[in-house]
Amino acid sequence: MSDASLPQFNIQIGNDLTWNVQPILHEIRHALRKLLETGESSIIDLRSIPLAPGEEETIIDTLGCGEVHAKLNALGPSEIYETRFTGVWLITHFNEESSIIGRFIEITRFPDILKSQHEDMTIALDQLEQELEHASLSDQNETEAETNT
Amino acid sequence: MTNDLSRKDKTLGETLRSQGISRRSFLKFCAATASMMALPPSMIPTIANALEKARRPSVIWLSFQECTGCTESLTRAHTATVESLIFDSISLDYHHTLQAAAGHAAEAAREAAMEENNGKYLLVVDGSIPLDNPGYSTIAGISNYDMLMDTARGAAAIISVGTCAAFGGIPHAKPNPTGAVSVSDIIKDKPIINVPGCPPIPVVITGVLTHFLTFGTIPELDNLGRPKTFYGQSIHDRCYRRPFYDKGLFAETFDDEGARLGWCLYKLGCKGPTSYNACATTKWNGGVSFPIEAGHPCLGCSEPDFWDGGGFYKAISMPTENITKTTIYAAAAGVAVGVAVGATGRMKKASASKAHQKVTIDDLEK
Numbered sequence: 328m329s330d331a332s333l334p335q336f337n338i339q340i341g342n343d344l345t346w347n348v349q350p351i352l353h354e355i356r357h358a359l360r361k362l363l364e365t366g367e368s369s370i371i372d373l374r375s376i377p378l379a380p381g382e383e384e385t386i387i388d389t390l391g392c393g394e395v396h397a398k399l400n401a402l403g404p405s406e407i408y409e410t411r412f413t414g415v416w417l418i419t420h421f422n423e424e425s426s427i428i429g430r431f432i433e434i435t436r437f438p439d440i441l442k443s444q445h446e447d448m449t450i451a452l453d454q455l456e457q458e459l460e461h462a463s464l465s466d467q468n469e470t471e472a473e474t475n476t
Numbered sequence: 477m478t479n480d481l482s483r484k485d486k487t488l489g490e491t492l493r494s495q496g497i498s499r500r501s502f503l504k505f506c507a508a509t510a511s512m513m514a515l516p517p518s519m520i521p522t523i524a525n526a527l528e529k530a531r532r533p534s535v536i537w538l539s540f541q542e543c544t545g546c547t548e549s550l551t552r553a554h555t556a557t558v559e560s561l562i563f564d565s566i567s568l569d570y571h572h573t574l575q576a577a578a579g580h581a582a583e584a585a586r587e588a589a590m591e592e593n594n595g596k597y598l599l600v601v602d603g604s605i606p607l608d609n610p611g612y613s614t615i616a617g618i619s620n621y622d623m624l625m626d627t628a629r630g631a632a633a634i635i636s637v638g639t640c641a642a643f644g645g646i647p648h649a650k651p652n653p654t655g656a657v658s659v660s661d662i663i664k665d666k667p668i669i670n671v672p673g674c675p676p677i678p679v680v681i682t683g684v685l686t687h688f689l690t691f692g693t694i695p696e697l698d699n700l701g702r703p704k705t706f707y708g709q710s711i712h713d714r715c716y717r718r719p720f721y722d723k724g725l726f727a728e729t730f731d732d733e734g735a736r737l738g739w740c741l742y743k744l745g746c747k748g749p750t751s752y753n754a755c756a757t758t759k760w761n762g763g764v765s766f767p768i769e770a771g772h773p774c775l776g777c778s779e780p781d782f783w784d785g786g787g788f789y790k791a792i793s794m795p796t797e798n799i800t801k802t803t804i805y806a807a808a809a810g811v812a813v814g815v816a817v818g819a820t821g822r823m824k825k826a827s828a829s830k831a832h833q834k835v836t837i838d839d840l841e842k
Contacts (some may be wrong), residue, residue: 377716377756379717426763428508431511440503440504444498446498446499
């Protein structure tokens with residue numbers, strides 16, 4: 328089938344369609360001001376807003392990329408980066424099949440999900456102590472074995 | 477069995493940690509869950525706190541007069557990891573399509589789960605219940621009606637998944653040869669959550685399960701027993717093509733210029749103005765698209781009697797004057813036409829429902 332035989336759609340993209348691009352950008356502006364003045368963070372769930380094809384991309388393109396870019400590997404990948412507007416972060420969660428399961432704009436100094444979590448650090452400390460104890464016992468056993476020989 | 481019991485005693489947080497799932501992964505899961513349940517992101521810490529302490533509820537799933545589309549929808553849910561986590565956090569004790577056991581062993585599993593969790597288990601039903609002749613649909617020789625009554629007795633709440641269980645659905649459509657009714661037509665003394673759709677959106681099914689798991693309560697419901705979170709707004713109000721409606725720009729046929737330009741499908745029979753569901757925001761196939769985005773009018777499958785609504789490709793209400801002129805006035809008046817059209821559509825459905833006549837097999841053979 329040639330491309331010419333396929334129906335050609337020209338769905339209009341832009342602010343005239345759902346009018347949600349500009350309001351979201353202004354919501355981000357208000358949230359950034361609130362962060363500066365009160366220290367309070369905000370989150371916008373992009374998946375809860377009706378957006379026409381291409382409008383989410385318009386918002387993301389407008390925000391651009393800033394200095395920080397992080398990748399998580401937790402129940403599938405996540406991509407987190409600070410946009411060119413400092414304090415405005417774009418967080419995209421994927422599942423293990425690389426489908427997007429959540430996309431948020433977080434207006435914060437540092438997204439919570441990037442911070443080391445208390446519960447994980449507790450488990451990590453236990454694990455480190457066990458490994459060091461195991462290593463220490465192994466060293467001790469080896470020393471004793473060498474002494475005996 | 478011992479492992480099963482000890483697993484049931486664990487909280488979800490303990491279960492996840494024992495599977496090596498980090499707190500950070502759990503927070504990601506909670507963020508996706510909040511988004512899925514259409515809750516504000518500010519609720520993520522609350523969800524995390526509640527899910528951390530949640531214990532696995534027993535779930536019994538009964539399938540009556542149905543096509544298995546609802547189960548297909550749920551098991552094809554796009555958020556595989558998140559869905560599997562939700563499944564891990566419930567104990568699905570009976571589901572005759574998914575369970576390995578069959579015959580007496582399957583029924584024994586249902587009875588054991590009912591006895592062990594009396595008053596606490598969740599009952600999920602898909603499919604309508606035939607009342608004309610119990611023999612129209614049976615499981616293990618038990619009529620759908622008897623099985624529903626028996627299993628509902630000890631349930632904490634009932635979730636009617638799909639339009640058939642919620643409103644009778646396609647089996648209930650004219651001439652309703654089996655005398656099909658919905659769960660709420662029969663059960664009057666239990667909380668019932670209707671999750672209609674043909675099929676329902678997968679994340680809407682899991683969203684309701686997760687809400688119960690998270691908060692231990694049923695979500696706020698509309699007048700048809702549907703969770704307002706997902707069914708609180710019409711497809712039309714959340715549709716990205718709505719601005720074309722407001723401007724009076726409509727596709728007149730499926731291949732005209734308006735259709736190519738993505739204009740409103742109202743004149744092609746779109747039931748968006750009278751249909752309440754989350755398709756326009758949650759979308760289907762991993763958030764890729766939904767019928768209107770693919771160029772097809774909404775069928776209104778989450779509404780009662782959608783099959784008898786007067787034709788999928790017939791506009792729910794044709795305007796009496798030039799539509800462009802009408803909608804210009806409507807836009808100025810705060811899109812009142814949308815409301816009026818919705819009301820007219822509902823009246824039309826109500827009259828269709830009133831005109832609904834039951835036809836017997838004898839009538840069909842005349």
